Amino acid sequence: MKIKKQAFEHWSVDDSSDIYGVPNWSCDYFAINGRGELEILATPGDRDSGVPLLDVVNGIKDRGMNMPVLLRVSNILDARIKLLHTSFRKAIKQTKFQGEYKGVFPIKVNQQQQIIEEICRFGEEYHHGLEAGSKAELIAALGTLQDREACLICNGYKDEEFIDLALYACRLGYQCFIVVEMPSEMNLIIERSRALGIKPLIGIRMKLSTRASGQWTESGGDRSVFGLNTSELMAMVDLLRQEGMLDCLRLLHYHIGSQIPNIRDIRAGVLEASRVYVGLVEEGAAMGHLDLGGGLAVDYDGSHTNYHHSRNYTIDEYCVDIIDTVGETLNSKGIAHPTIITESGRATIAYSSILLFNILDATRFEPSSIPDALPPDCNEMTKDLMNILKNMSQKNLQENFHDAIYYRDELRILFKNGRISLRERGLAESVFWHIMVSVIKEVKKLKYVPDEFEGLDKALADIYYGNLSIFQSLPDSWAIKQIFPIMPIHRLNERPTRNAIISDITCDCDGKIEQFVDLHDERQTLPLHELRENEEYYLAAFLVGAYQETLGDLHNLLGDTNVVSINITGERHYEIVQELEGDSVADVLSYVEYNPAALRDRFKQRAERAVREKLITPAERKAIMTAFENGMHGYTYFER
Numbered sequence: 001m002k003i004k005k006q007a008f009e010h011w012s013v014d015d016s017s018d019i020y021g022v023p024n025w026s027c028d029y030f031a032i033n034g035r036g037e038l039e040i041l042a043t044p045g046d047r048d049s050g051v052p053l054l055d056v057v058n059g060i061k062d063r064g065m066n067m068p069v070l071l072r073v074s075n076i077l078d079a080r081i082k083l084l085h086t087s088f089r090k091a092i093k094q095t096k097f098q099g100e101y102k103g104v105f106p107i108k109v110n111q112q113q114q115i116i117e118e119i120c121r122f123g124e125e126y127h128h129g130l131e132a133g134s135k136a137e138l139i140a141a142l143g144t145l146q147d148r149e150a151c152l153i154c155n156g157y158k159d160e161e162f163i164d165l166a167l168y169a170c171r172l173g174y175q176c177f178i179v180v181e182m183p184s185e186m187n188l189i190i191e192r193s194r195a196l197g198i199k200p201l202i203g204i205r206m207k208l209s210t211r212a213s214g215q216w217t218e219s220g221g222d223r224s225v226f227g228l229n230t231s232e233l234m235a236m237v238d239l240l241r242q243e244g245m246l247d248c249l250r251l252l253h254y255h256i257g258s259q260i261p262n263i264r265d266i267r268a269g270v271l272e273a274s275r276v277y278v279g280l281v282e283e284g285a286a287m288g289h290l291d292l293g294g295g296l297a298v299d300y301d302g303s304h305t306n307y308h309h310s311r312n313y314t315i316d317e318y319c320v321d322i323i324d325t326v327g328e329t330l331n332s333k334g335i336a337h338p339t340i341i342t343e344s345g346r347a348t349i350a351y352s353s354i355l356l357f358n359i360l361d362a363t364r365f366e367p368s369s370i371p372d373a374l375p376p377d378c379n380e381m382t383k384d385l386m387n388i389l390k391n392m393s394q395k396n397l398q399e400n401f402h403d404a405i406y407y408r409d410e411l412r413i414l415f416k417n418g419r420i421s422l423r424e425r426g427l428a429e430s431v432f433w434h435i436m437v438s439v440i441k442e443v444k445k446l447k448y449v450p451d452e453f454e455g456l457d458k459a460l461a462d463i464y465y466g467n468l469s470i471f472q473s474l475p476d477s478w479a480i481k482q483i484f485p486i487m488p489i490h491r492l493n494e495r496p497t498r499n500a501i502i503s504d505i506t507c508d509c510d511g512k513i514e515q516f517v518d519l520h521d522e523r524q525t526l527p528l529h530e531l532r533e534n535e536e537y538y539l540a541a542f543l544v545g546a547y548q549e550t551l552g553d554l555h556n557l558l559g560d561t562n563v564v565s566i567n568i569t570g571e572r573h574y575e576i577v578q579e580l581e582g583d584s585v586a587d588v589l590s591y592v593e594y595n596p597a598a599l600r601d602r603f604k605q606r607a608e609r610a611v612r613e614k615l616i617t618p619a620e621r622k623a624i625m626t627a628f629e630n631g632m633h634g635y636t637y638f639e640r
């Protein structure tokens with residue numbers, strides 16, 4: 001009775017906002033409107049500036065593109081860069097810090113040309129620069145960055161070619177820092193700068209003893225593979241002094257890892273680095289720049305905690321803590337304040353990309369119906385199961401759960417020994433699943449859920465089939481169980497009556513999502529709406545702008561998705577700035593060394609042989625070849 005009543009109770013968009021945690025993770029870039037549609041807000045928090053994602057999806061479809069689509073929203077990227085700089089400026093003012101702040105975007109976090117170009121354009125006002133970790137990234141940066149007041153930081157292992165390019169960049173007037181990652185690079189830098197007659201801007205990457213907790217923070221600590229330890233650092237200083245080049249040592253760099261959830265670790269890192277900075281100045285190095293690397297975390301689950309998918313600080317706190325710590329440490333030694341550089345990738349780019357996909361089908365979990373009374377010749381244990389079902393209550397929940405599993409297992413043994421019929425086994429299993437459904441209903445009312453019930457929710461969940469490849473579009477969800485907020489973008493004024501996990505269209509059993517955001521804990525199922533006949537149901541995965549695009553792979557030969565970039569122009573209007581068609585079947589086949597034309601020719605011969613053997617008519621051959629060609633040039637995803 002209770003469930004029926006619930007279904008008729010009013011459901012509001014605020015309830016949807018709550019269960020999907022929108023206010024917690026959206027940073028005010030997204031909100032649900034009165035019609036139950038999720039909107040992108042052009043101005044964070046301004047509900048009058050919203051454009052419904054469903055309108056964008058329909059607009060994309062009207063223009064002839066299919067789902068899945070990776071949607072990039074320029075306004076959000078612009079807002080993120082602004083936020084970073086205004087927060088640092090506020091902190092600098094508040095603490096009377098004498099230096100300035102300059103950010104750089106690490107290209108590895110999203111290398112796509114359009115992204116790097118937009119970052120340079122939106123960042124120009126703040127002299128936002130780029131960080132390159134390889135020759136290819138440096139070349140991309142040199143061809144894109146115009147602002148000569150912006151920094152260009154070269155990390156990564158460097159050969160002569162890499163160093164020469166960086167030196168030429170200095171000659172052209174770029175603030176291009178060559179960061180020494182291992183001692184042997186220093187000799188090469190000295191040698192090449194002499195040979196080319198260019199004075200280098202040298203940085204040194206150090207290993208901090210500070211180690212951050214979190215999933216991606218192996219880069220820090222004494223055992224880190226990158227950077228110089230203290231004795232190596234001193235050897236570098238001696239070498240530069242001996243070469244008369246201490247004035248070229250201009251920057252200290254460290255990076256203790258990405259997605260640092262705990263502000264204490266950030267503060268500890270800055271403090272240690274500030275002390276090292278003081279030491280280098282005291283040694284006579286010119287310095288002037290302190291580069292703190294990345295690490296500024298994204299609150300993926302919206303819990304605002306030090307859980308590894310979250311962070312227990314705001315951007316404002318991050319900035320104040322950094323500026324304050326550097327300022328105080330240097331003041332105590334009377335040393336001039338440096339330019340502060342950070343290399344925030346994730347926090348800059350994650351919010352602006354959204355993966356849109358439709359649901360193709362759903363498998364419902366529904367135990368088949370059972371008769372009111374069992375056949376009289378049933379086994380006693382089947383009858384016991386039925387009694388459990390009829391006498392369920394909160395009080396004997398755990399006992400009933402254990403008993404049901406016991407009887408089910410015993411009945412299976414009886415079946416294997418030929419003692420009960422296939423029909424009775426089927427009946428008993430249905431009763432068993434009805435018991436599990438009752439158990440989960442009661443469990444949901446409990447404040448504290450005993451461990452043994454975990455996973456039951458998932459076992460009883462529906463499977464919704466999403467038109468996407470997790471390996472291509474959300475690789476971290478598969479590889480490191482990264483959580484991304486996922487939710488429907490419409491029908492949010494309706495109660496979601498199903499609980500589901502999401503499966504993709506690869507035929508890999510790992511191609512599924514069964515971890516979703518929840519304020520208190522991770523949840524294993526996602527509340528979703530009943531599918532309707534002849535009506536698409538759209539979901540979106542959020543905060544996917546960082547790391548996912550290039551890490552994605554061609555599992556099952558599902559290729560790059562379509563990409564659409566929009567700019568919201570005000571008055572709830574959006575324009576498409578760029579559209580990139582995803583891979584066709586021919587594209588992905590050629591990535592794995594097939595020759596599409598040769599494949600077609602061979603298939604054509606095959607069809608001709610069928611004509612000869614009178615298996616098909618020449619007209620049928622034409623129809624078959626058209627289907628083959630269409631498939632070859634079509635999208636790799638499901639098309640309706």
Ligand SMILES: *Cc1c(COP(=O)(O)O)cnc(C)c1O
Nearest residue numbers: 255258259294295343344345346
């Ligand atoms: C990966 C990386 C970054 C980016 O870190 P985020 O946590 O994404 O901001 C910055 N600097 C270096 C050296 C890196 O390797």
